[in-house]
Each structure stands twice: as structure tokens, then as C-alpha cells.
Amino acid sequence: MTVRDDFRQEVERRVKEALNSLGCDSAFEVEAPSSGVADLAVPCFPLAKELRKAPQAIADELREMVPCEGPICAVESVNGYLNFFIDQDVLLRETLKEITERGEDYGRLPAKGVKVNVEHTSINPTGPIHVGRARNPIIGDTLARCLSYRGYDVETEYYVNDVGKQVVLLTWGMRNVPASAVEAAEADKADHRLVHYYRVANSMMEDDEAVRGEITAMLQRFEEGDEDVISTVREAVEVMLGGLRQTLDRINVTLDRYTWESQFIADGSAKDVVARLKRSPYCGEEGGAHHLELKEFGIHGKNTRFTFTRRDGTTLYTTRDLAYHLEKFRRADRAVDVLGEDQKLGSQQLIAALEILGCESKPEPMFYSFVSLPEGKMSTRRGTVVHLDELVEEAVSRAYQEVRKRREDLSEERMREIAEVVGVGAVRYNIVRVQPEKRMVFRWEDAMNFDGNSAPFLQYSHARACSILRKAGDFSLTVDETLLSDEYERRLVAALSLFPEVLRDCGENKRIHMLPSYGHELASAFNQFYAAVPVLSSGERRDARLTLVECCRIVLRNTIETLGLVALEEM
RNA sequence: GGGCGCGUGGCCUAGCCAGGAUAUGGCAGCAGCCUCCUAAGCUGCAAAUCAGGGGUUCGAAUCCCCUCGCGCUCGCCA
Numbered sequence: 001m002t003v004r005d006d007f008r009q010e011v012e013r014r015v016k017e018a019l020n021s022l023g024c025d026s027a028f029e030v031e032a033p034s035s036g037v038a039d040l041a042v043p044c045f046p047l048a049k050e051l052r053k054a055p056q057a058i059a060d061e062l063r064e065m066v067p068c069e070g071p072i073c074a075v076e077s078v079n080g081y082l083n084f085f086i087d088q089d090v091l092l093r094e095t096l097k098e099i100t101e102r103g104e105d106y107g108r109l110p111a112k113g114v115k116v117n118v119e120h121t122s123i124n125p126t127g128p129i130h131v132g133r134a135r136n137p138i139i140g141d142t143l144a145r146c147l148s149y150r151g152y153d154v155e156t157e158y159y160v161n162d163v164g165k166q167v168v169l170l171t172w173g174m175r176n177v178p179a180s181a182v183e184a185a186e187a188d189k190a191d192h193r194l195v196h197y198y199r200v201a202n203s204m205m206e207d208d209e210a211v212r213g214e215i216t217a218m219l220q221r222f223e224e225g226d227e228d229v230i231s232t233v234r235e236a237v238e239v240m241l242g243g244l245r246q247t248l249d250r251i252n253v254t255l256d257r258y259t260w261e262s263q264f265i266a267d268g269s270a271k272d273v274v275a276r277l278k279r280s281p282y283c284g285e286e287g288g289a290h291h292l293e294l295k296e297f298g299i300h301g302k303n304t305r306f307t308f309t310r311r312d313g314t315t316l317y318t319t320r321d322l323a324y325h326l327e328k329f330r331r332a333d334r335a336v337d338v339l340g341e342d343q344k345l346g347s348q349q350l351i352a353a354l355e356i357l358g359c360e361s362k363p364e365p366m367f368y369s370f371v372s373l374p375e376g377k378m379s380t381r382r383g384t385v386v387h388l389d390e391l392v393e394e395a396v397s398r399a400y401q402e403v404r405k406r407r408e409d410l411s412e413e414r415m416r417e418i419a420e421v422v423g424v425g426a427v428r429y430n431i432v433r434v435q436p437e438k439r440m441v442f443r444w445e446d447a448m449n450f451d452g453n454s455a456p457f458l459q460y461s462h463a464r465a466c467s468i469l470r471k472a473g474d475f476s477l478t479v480d481e482t483l484l485s486d487e488y489e490r491r492l493v494a495a496l497s498l499f500p501e502v503l504r505d506c507g508e509n510k511r512i513h514m515l516p517s518y519g520h521e522l523a524s525a526f527n528q529f530y531a532a533v534p535v536l537s538s539g540e541r542r543d544a545r546l547t548l549v550e551c552c553r554i555v556l557r558n559t560i561e562t563l564g565l566v567a568l569e570e571m
Numbered sequence: 572g573g574g575c576g577c578g579u580g581g582c583c584u585a586g587c588c589a590g591g592a593u594a595u596g597g598c599a600g601c602a603g604c605c606u607c608c609u610a611a612g613c614u615g616c617a618a619a620u621c622a623g624g625g626g627u628u629c630g631a632a633u634c635c636c637c638u639c640g641c642g643c644u645c646g647c648c649a
Contacts, residue, residue, distance in 0.1 A: 300574045301645040310647045453597040
């Protein structure tokens with residue numbers, strides 16, 4: 001229980017008591033005014049009718065009845081609002097004590113014993129990751145970090161699509177496309193190299209009937225469970241995936257588990273799902289193909305059918321996805337799926353079908369809109385794609401120029417290290433800072449932003465704090481509110497105390513875009529403090545101020561790391 | 572056509588779920604600040620019919636309805 005939670009409870013309790021003694025037991029709101037006129041406020045307008053008094057009169061009356069005790073240090077009545085102020089001394093003492101004692105665990109909750117699986121990325125392994133889909137790993141990884149902080153036992157997972165025409169085509173291409181037909185096949189990264197085979201195979205299939213025949217035959221053998229074909233496809237996908245993993249590693253995203261779609265064909269569980277669904281009263285059949293009629297499950301549109309077998313009885317992607325989710329729920333209490341907005345209907349159908357199967361858990365989908373270019377959608381065919389590798393490379397080289405400009409004193413190696421972390425950070429930050437469901441248009445100048453609301457801003461503030469502490473040498477941790485009376489210091493403490501509740505919002509409500517926002521607010525408060533208040537030359541206040549700087553360093557680092565970025569000690 | 576989502580200063584964005592007091596920040600622009608702890612910073616100025624209309628309410632960016640614009644979707648693809 002933080003001081004802020006305590007404060008809110010106290011306000012609720014006191015107002016309730018006061019209203020009861022006036023013979024009123026209606027509910028009331030406690031809000032945090034955005035304008036900063038108070039720490040918490042109770043609007044008295046809704047009470048006017050029942051108490052038959054003007055809101056201002058009610059606020060005046062309540063003000064006299066509510067004592068200033070504990071964390072409440074002042075109560076005011078303004079414009080029909082009852083305004084409450086938190087005791088700054090208590091806030092400062094408790095917050096700094098908590099941070100210095102808990103360090104990197106400040107804001108972290110004890111283990112809840114709840115397993116949460118976060119499935120993200122799961123990009124079709126037919127080519128490199130492009131920025132249109134780059135939100136997926138970044139959102140998923142950030143959410144996983146937030147959930148861990150909240151005490152969940154988190155496992156991240158990539159569901160690898162190694163079934164179907166696309167991957168068969170890739171595999172065929174790798175074996176049959178002559179090297180001479182492939183431009184730049186010597187690209188060193190597997191995904192960039194292999195995508196050429198995939199593209200050439202695609203056009204060969206379109207133009208050549210014989211090729212089309214070969215692919216169809218291969219696909220058929222795959223469906224029949226031909227082990228040779230299945231393992232060949234899987235090998236091809238493994239190679240491609242190696243390239244994707246390099247990209248993910250570079251942006252600090254690692255997945256705990258890779259689950260292969262073919263598994264659900266091999267172990268018979270997809271067939272099992274088919275058998276169970278066929279017994280459902282919602283099941284229908286047309287020409288041998290089976291479907292569920294989902295009109296009653298809130299599915300709208302022309303076609304409310306969810307087909308789960310083909311005419312020939314083979315399973316579909318969605319059937320395998322059902323088997324996959326049933327399996328996931330055997331090993332996790334909750335399953336979060338980070339999905340592109342094109343999966344909305346599919347996800348709704350999946351949830352309905354799981355209900356029909358009697359599954360008691362529901363996956364929690366989290367959708368993001370695709371990133372597009374100013375001239376429209378990214379398209380591999382039109383060649384209008386920006387790859388994530390390209391974006392990161394560009395950001396890192398921009399960052400390198402910036403470090404070089406400012407820090408001639410650093411070694412070449414150190415400059416490279418800093419540039420890497422700053423460039424990658426800028427890319428991740430610019431993607432998480434906006435609400436996932438909001439559409440993003442990719443512009444190099446925005447993606448390369450190193451000023452203001454950006455990762456380097458947070459990293460820079462952290463480096464500044466580290467620099468002060470480095471120069472200070474030894475000091476004794478001093479939490480003393482009488483030595484930190486400046487308004488900049490108070491604002492900074494207020495920002496520090498917000499961290500736990502911001503994480504709560506990010507984790508429990510999956511509103512991860514609030515974390516960059518908070519980071520910026522905190523770093524900004526620190527930079528203002530830095531500009532206005534001397535630390536190293538502040539006489540008797542020195543230890544207290546160094547303690548405050550130390551607390552900032554800790555919370556900035558916690559924020560930066562929860563965002564999946566690296567907190568630099570110099571830059 | 573149906574469903575879902577989005578529309579906030581020139582540009583990007585928070586607030587919308589749980590309606591409240593002068594709408595949050597950033598970029599770009601303009602004017603300042605390095606004899607002091609990193610100027611990737613700080614200070615100030617300027618800039619918004621919260622897409623449009625109607626409704627509910629003491630009160631609407633926020634809730635409801637309609638309209639417009641944009642995105643996604645409506646496969647025996649994955």
C-alpha cells in the first residue's frame with residue numbers, strides 16, 4: 001500500500017463519514033484534477049439534489065467536517081469542489097524510503113502465482129519483419145515486462161506458422177529456384193536471403209503450370225502427413241526464423257518459447273477438435289466441409305460461418321489455432337494474444353468456438369493497427385516496404401553521428417555501444433508511445449526523433465543522474481523532508497511516487513502506452529530540477545539532494561528497462 | 572452494404588473505459604539560456620470550432636443517436 005493509495009482511501013472514508021452525518025449516503029466521485037489544482041477532489045454537484053443545497057454550500061459544509069489528519073494536510077472548498085491536498089512531507093519521506101530500500105524492485109509486486117502467456121510476433125516466416133508489423137514484438141515484449149513487474153509469472157511465445165501454401169512455396173523455392181534467378185541471394189541475413197527464393201517461387205508458380213503442379217503435389221503430401229515433406233518445410237522455416245530472431249534480439253526482444261503449428265497436426269489434437277466440433281449443435285455441413293454457425297455469438301456480417309474443415313476433411317489454420325489455444329490454457333491461467341487488426345474477426349470466432357468446446361478460459365486479444373507509409377500501405381510486391389532491420393540500422397547510424405558530435409572523448413567502441421542502445425531505444429519508444437489501436441504513418445523524421453518525447457530523452461536524464469552520483473563519490477543516504485523544500489524537489493518526488501500506479505495501469509489494463517508518457521514526465525521533472533537546483537555544491541542539503549538524485553536514477557532505470565530499453569550511465 | 576476501430580493546434584500525441592474546474596505533452600516555428608553537476612537539456616512566446624450535427628445531463632473531448640472521412644474485415648488462405 002503506497003502513500004497515495006492510503007491518501008485516497010482516507011479521503012473516501014472521511015467524505016463518506018461526513019455525508020453520513022448529514023443523513024446522505026449517496027455515492028460520490030473522487031478524482032485527480034488534471035489541472036493540478038489539488039491532489040484529489042470530490043465534485044459536489046451530484047449531491048445538490050439530494051441535499052437541496054447549492055454545490056458550493058455543500059463543499060463549504062463538508063470542508064468544516066473533514067479533519068486534516070494523516071496523509072490529508074489541507075482541505076479546500078472551491079467552485080463546488082472539495083479539494084484535498086496530500087501531506088508533502090509524508091509523501092516525500094515514504095516515497096524516498098521505499099525507493100532506496102527496494103531499488104530495482106520499487107513498484108514490483110510479490111509473485112501472484114498466476115501464469116500469463118503472452119503470444120506475440122508470430123509473423124509468417126516467409127520474409128523479414130517490416131515496420132508495418134513491427135508494433136507486434138514491441139507491444140508484446142513491453143506488456144510482458146509490465147506484467148512481470150505486477151507479479152505475474154509470464155511466458156512469451158511465438159506461434160510459428162510452418163503449415164500451408166506459403167511455407168511450402170518457400171521450401172520449394174529454396175530447393176528449386178536456381179541461384180542465378182535470385183538477386184542478392186548472398187545477403188548475409190537468412191531472412192533477407194531467403195525471401196528472394198520465396199518471391200521468385202511465387203512468380204514462377206504464377207507463370208508456369210508445371211511448377212504449380214509440383215507445389216500442389218507437395219502441399220497434398222504435407223496434408224497427408226508425409227513426414228519427409230513436413231520435416232523439410234520445418235527445416236526451411238527454421239532457417240528463416242533464425243534471421244527473424246536476429247532482428248528481434250537486436251531490439252531486445254526474446255521469446256521464451258516457440259510453438260510450431262505442425263505439432264497440432266502431428267499429435268492429432270486438431271483432428272480431435274474437429275471431432276468435438278462436429279458434435280456441436282452449431283455445426284453445419286456443406287459439400288463435406290464443416291462449419292460453425294456463429295450468429296448467436298455476436299458475429300455479424302454476410303457470413304457468420306466459421307469453417308473448420310475443408311471438403312476433403314483436412315484442417316484449416318483456425319482449427320489448429322483452436323487446438324493450440326486449448327493446449328495453451330493447459331499450461332497458463334491467462335493467454336494474451338497480440339494481434340494485427342486484420343485478426344479481429346478471426347479472434348472473435350476463435351473465442352466463440354472455444355466456448356462451444358467448453359473451454360472455460362478466454363484468450364485476451366490485444367490489437368494494433370498497421371503502420372503504413374505516407375503514400376499508403378506497405379507492399380512487398382510493389383517494393384514499398386521498410387524493413388525493421390533497415391529502420392534500426394538507420395536509427396543506430398543517426399545515433400552514432402550524434403554521439404560523435406558530442407563526445408569526442410569517448411573511444412570508438414564506446415561510441416558504437418551507445419549508438420546501438422540509443423538507436424534501438426528510439427525505435428522501440430516511438431512505437432510504444434502511441435495507443436496500439438491508433439493508426440501510425442511511418443515517417444523517417446518521426447521515427448528518428450531523439451529530442452523531447454523520446455527514448456534518448458529518458459536515457460539522457462538517467463545518464464545525467466549517474467554522472468552527478470559518479471562525481472559525488474560517497475555520501476550518506478538521507479531522507480529528510482526539511483532539507484528538500486524546493487518546489488522542483490517536491491514536484492520530482494510527486495513524479496517518483498506515481499511509478500507504482502502507472503505500472504498498475506500498464507499491466508492490469510494493458511495500457512502500455514502510458515509508460516513512455518510517464519517516463520517523459522519523470523525525466524522532464526528531473527531535468528527541471530537539474531537546471532534549477534545545484535546538487536554537488538549545496539552544502540548541508542547535499543546528502544539529501546544526492547539521495548533524491550539516486551532515487552531518480554533508480555526509477556528512471558526501472559522505467560527504461562520496463563520499456564525494454566537500456567539505461568546508459570553516460571552518453 | 573454489414574461489423575469493428577480511428578478522427579484532438581501546421582504535424583504527432585495524452586485525456587475517452589469509470590462525464591466535472593483554465594484540454595496533456597512533443598515536433599516544427601519565433602525569442603532567450605553553457606565563468607556551475609552532460610545544451611540529446613532548460614525558460615518564454617505563438618498555435619485547438621476536441622471531424623460535423625443532434626440528444627442525455629446542473630455539466631460532454633469523454634455517454635447515446637445520425638452524418639462525413641480514413642483504416643481493417645466479411646476465404647473450404649494463413
